[in-house]
Amino acid sequence: MDLEALRHGNFATLGTAINDWSMMVKQLKALETRARDDMRAKAQRANWAGVNATVSREFITKTVGEFSDAVAQATSILNILRDTRDELVKHRDDLNQAIDRAWKKKLTVVGVAGGGFKVYVNVHPEPPDSEQAMKGVVDELQGILDRATTSDSTAARALTALANQADHGFSSAKYADRDSAADALEKAADMAALAKDAKKLTPEQLAELNRTLAQHKNDELFAAEFATKLGARNTLQFWADMSSLHLGARDSELHQLQDFQENLSTTLATATLSDADGMTAWKRQVIEEGTKVYTSDNPAHPTRGPMSAMGFQVMSSLMGQGKYDAEFLDAYGKKLLKADMAPTGGAGMNTNDLWKAPNQLTDLVFGEEDGQDPMVGFMKALSHNPEAATNTFADKEVFKHSLESIRYTDRDAAVAGALEAAVLGTAVGEVPSEPVPRSTTQAEIMRMVTETIAQPDGASLVTKETGEHFGRMASGYMPEINRALYGEARNSVFLTDSADPDPFSQTDVGRFLYEVAQDPDGARQIRFGESIYTASSLEAHIANPSLYDGETKEAITYIAKNAGLIEGIVAHSEADAQIGSELGSEKEENDARKRTGDFMKAIIGVGIGAGAAALVPQTVAGAVIGATASGYFGGISGMAVDRLIDGRQADGALDRALYATGKGLDAHLESATLQTQDSAMDALKLHRSDLPPDATQHWINDAVRQGWTNSDSFLEDRHKRPSA
Structure with missing residues (x-):
């Protein structure tokens, strides 16, 4: 100056x-x-x-x-x-x-x-x-x-x-003053200097680096400056060296490194949101380095030999946290998937041999995984970015390869999580803050999921790692599932604003529900989704009879009949699989049910739009709400969830025995009937409907039982069952 x-x-x-x-x-x-x-x-x-x-x-x-x-x-x-x-x-x-x-x-x-x-x-x-x-x-x-x-x-x-930060549009970076922005840039440069050589990083410096990344991992200027100063090759080499130097870490060291890996992953994810020249070059070079081998020696263990990993393996091991840029994931995924799909054989076959060599010491993830399969980290990144996930699985060949590959690899949960994000439009585990309508592409991917799992060999795709994801996908598509299962009168009762309201065939969706319900977590997700959708739909028609051009009684019976059909499919699936005898413990089951219920209530609690986005037809929401925010799809659905949490608590050996016998089916039928009746009564009371309560309960009782009875013959006609 x-x-x-x-x-x-x-x-x-x-x-x-x-x-x-x-x-x-x-x-x-x-x-x-x-x-x-x-x-x-x-x-x-x-x-x-x-x-x-x-x-x-x-x-x-x-x-x-x-x-x-x-x-x-x-x-x-x-x-x-x-x-x-x-x-x-x-x-x-x-x-x-x-x-x-x-x-x-x-x-x-x-x-x-x-x-x-x-x-x-x-x-x-x-x-x-x-x-x-x-x-x-x-x-x-x-x-x-x-x-x-x-x-x-x-x-x-x-x-x-x-x-x-942005070539087009604007950056979402927020700074309260010049000092905070300048401090972010200065700290980023200092931390990049520390990360230049992992072998020279002292424990104190690692702790400082970890603290600083934790503080600034969501700061766009910091993240972009850090990644740019470090450089693409140095980023990959740094993590390869860190993994080698700390191989076998235990106790407090392991926990620190797990925390550090999460913070570094999130920081790099944030950095990819930048379109600055330096970050554009960084992203391009990371992709170019995918097939390059990174080697790292550990001076403390000279006899062990060097650890080697491909660029894809190193980068993907840093994709477990944060939301990576969609365009970067698209470009990265195209090159990675080209390599993953290269081996000959059927879809998904032999891909494991591409990444995992016998006696390989490479371990790029501090925790249960080893990071050798780069598709795991990439799929996790997709599960945090629904737009990128949808783009990826829109390619039918990629979809088939990825889903089938879980038969031959350990990427089950990662692939299922990415598919969940792709079809629901929200990151896995994230409560949506606004309505997320389904596009034709998303509906088509969901159709392919149901069709694949409905095949004779599709049952093996539903595992303890994938069941919950498939169950949440079913919950999110309850309007479309109801339309497919019912058929007649669906256009005026089971409403949806999906770009493709009828993507499913009746047989495929029925078999899909049956297979997913073979997993306890999958069955739980379907039940919660069905109960919330049923409660919301009943409330919509009771609150606004003009939604259906016939008598409200007919709309109620159609909804109740479908509730019985879906609950029957799930209950028969559980009985056939004898899930009840395999419950880990009453506490585990009850805790899992509460977690599911709390998450569903969080979605509902965000507001009418967000709750409807996950489980309730948006057209109904729009038509019922009109100009007033009177609370539809909130209170009634929430009470339905509370009943599921409190009223279906696993209780000792007797409860487990009920699951595996005819008494279990009777108990499920009774539960489904009461849940549907209670939701209707709640809606009648809240909206001061002139429908007769006793008669309404009678209609629902008959309709649920009819749907339940139909579920048995429905499955007999479409699925080979052990009880048949």
């Missing part, structure tokens, strides 16, 4: 810029609110059809997201400009005050060519302490100029970094 420039600095222009940005933020916030509360809300309630059901709705949703990012970026720019202006004004005032104080000491300060300055004594003879006084003034002035230079240069660097 030049002395004269700061001394006579007029920051009026910067003040004008701040005022302009302040007005910009206000206008963008207003636009964001309108886009979110008006444009997106209408788009989510609209009964789209054809191309509009996917393209238009998706475009509107992304546009609303851009408004939100624009507000974040504009706010960060405003904060940095305001903070910098205030700092420069202070530095200017400090400088002028220091020059005034120097004058009182008979010292004059003048600027010189090139931006420097000189201090000299302006009286003769010179006072005896003038030399020391001049040195003090020089040091003080230079300190002020250095601080002003830091304010100016770091602000410029932070603003440039923000602008470079």
Whole structure:
């Protein structure tokens, strides 16, 4: 910073810029609110059809997201400009005050060519302490100029970094002031320097690196700067070295390294969201390095030999946490899948031999996995990014290969999790914050899932690792499943805003439910989904009889009949598999049921839209709610979940015996009937319906039992069963 420039600095222009940005933020916030509360809300309630059901709705949703990012970026720019202006004004005032104080000491300060300055004594003879006084003034002035230079240069660097984060659109990075943005960039450079050589990293430095990544792993500027400074090759080599150096870690060291791997994974995921030139090159090079072998020696174990791993294995082992950029995952996945699908044989066969060699010592994951199969980490990354997951499985060949490969590998849970994200549109384990309508692509992937598992050899794809994922997928598609199972009157009773409301065949979806229910976790997910959907649908028709063009009694009986059919399929599947005799313990079963119920209630509790997105037809939500947010699809569904949690507690050996006998089927039928009746009674009371309660219970009793009876013949006609 030049002395004269700061001394006579007029920051009026910067003040004008701040005022302009302040007005910009206000206008963008207003636009964001309108886009979110008006444009997106209408788009989510609209009964789209054809191309509009996917393209238009998706475009509107992304546009609303851009408004939100624009507000974040504009706010960060405003904060940095305001903070910098205030700092420069202070530095200017400090400088002028220091020059005034120097004058009182008979010292004059003048600027010189090139931006420097000189201090000299302006009286003769010179006072005896003038030399020391001049040195003090020089040091003080230079300190002020250095601080002003830091304010100016770091602000410029932070603003440039923000602008470079996104090639198109805006960055969602948020900073309250210049210092926080500058600090993030400085720390990122320091941490990248520490990670340059894993062999030289001391325990104290590793702890510092871990703490800093944990603090800044979701900070876009920090993450992009860290990854860029470290470089793609160094990132891969660093992790290969860390894995080799700490192979066999136990106890506290193991826990620290697990934590570090999660923080590094999330940091790199955040970094990929950046479109800055450095990160664009980083992402491209990581993909190019996929087939390169990274070798690492461990000086502490010279006789063990070097550990070798391909770039794909190293990078995928760092994809377990965080949300990686969709475009990066698309490009990375294409190259990885090309390699994974290269071996000859049937779909999914021989892929394991490609990555796992006998007696291989490579262990890239601190925990139960070893990271040798790069598809595991990649599939986990897809499970955190629904957009990328849908893009990946839209390729039918990739879908078939990936799903079939779980027969021959240990990637069961990872593939099933990625498929769950692909068809539901939400990251695994994430409570949606807004409606997530199904696109034709998602519905087609779900159709392929049901069709594959419905095949004679499809049962082997449902394992203890995949059952819960398939069960959640079934819950998410309850409207479409109900339509497929019922057939007649479905268009006016079982409503959905899915771009493809009828993707399933009746036989496939029935066999799919049966196979998934063979797994206890899968059966539990289906039951919760069915109960919530049934309760919500009953409430919709009771609250607004005009939804169905016939008598409400008919709508109620159709819904109850399907509830009996689905519950019957699940119960017969459990009885055939004798699941009851294999319950680990009453506590395990009850805890699992509570976890499932709490998660379902969290979805419902987010709001009408979010609850409907997972389990309830959106068209019903839109039609029932209208202009009033009166609580449909919240309270009644929540009470249904509570009954499932509290009313179906496993209780000792007797309960387990019931699961495996005819009494178990009777108990399930009774439970399904009461659950459906109670949901209807709750809705009658809440909405002050004039439907007769006793007659309504009678209709539901008959309909559920009819559906239950039909489930047995339904399965006999479509599935070979041990009880047949």
